[in-house]
Amino acid sequence: GAxxxxxxxxxxxxxxxxxxxxxxxxxxxxxxxxxxxxxxKQSLMLMATSNEGSKATYEQGVEKDKFLINHASLTLSTLxxxxxxxxDSSFYICSAHREGETQYFGPGTRLLVL
Amino acid sequence: xKEVEQNSGPLSVPEGAIASLNCTYSDRGSQSxxxxxxxxxxSPELIMFIYSNGDKEDGRFTAQxxxxxxxxxxxxxxxxPSDSATYLCAPGSGYALNFGKGTSLLVTP
Numbered sequence: 001g002a003x004x005x006x007x008x009x010x011x012x013x014x015x016x017x018x019x020x021x022x023x024x025x026x027x028x029x030x031x032x033x034x035x036x037x038x039x040x041k042q043s044l045m046l047m048a049t050s051n052e053g054s055k056a057t058y059e060q061g062v063e064k065d066k067f068l069i070n071h072a073s074l075t076l077s078t079l080x081x082x083x084x085x086x087x088d089s090s091f092y093i094c095s096a097h098r099e100g101e102t103q104y105f106g107p108g109t110r111l112l113v114l
Numbered sequence: 115x116k117e118v119e120q121n122s123g124p125l126s127v128p129e130g131a132i133a134s135l136n137c138t139y140s141d142r143g144s145q146s147x148x149x150x151x152x153x154x155x156x157s158p159e160l161i162m163f164i165y166s167n168g169d170k171e172d173g174r175f176t177a178q179x180x181x182x183x184x185x186x187x188x189x190x191x192x193x194x195p196s197d198s199a200t201y202l203c204a205p206g207s208g209y210a211l212n213f214g215k216g217t218s219l220l221v222t223p
Binding site for chain 1: 148157206213215
């Protein structure tokens, strides 16, 4: 149990376009999901905490209007990178909190903005 | 600021040896402690957790917790080359986790 999926696994887009990444908890319900970003050889950086049915809580320095998060159901959270630029190229990883346990991570999405 | 300190490494150990990974944390409110392993280019995967002071063993892994010293460690016995990865320490409270920057472990054949 505790399987989290992400889609797509990688995406290449042109500068200025928007990209949506989906995070799904496949075998449990997750009231809370998290979005992280990781640049090469850097540590995991929490971007935001996503709560089902309410607005996401963003970490300091993360633009909420650029990184739109929607947590419409107990098994799905989406991250939309709006007007993506090359500096947004990164490894985006979601996690889902399983009640009584801990966070389980999705496999990640590699974004390359040209 | 909830700080989690880990030696970035790389920690190099020969195959078959014991690898010792250490972590200190600043948040005394931390109630649970997790170790994640992250292979290069992959997302983190949970390998161990510990809630109470003392040792907890799971196969080749042993987690040790000392809340008074705000210290948690992970021992890997009989290290294998496949254990080469970055190990992330993550103290937590409720659903929130504070990740350290990780220690890179290299197990040499």
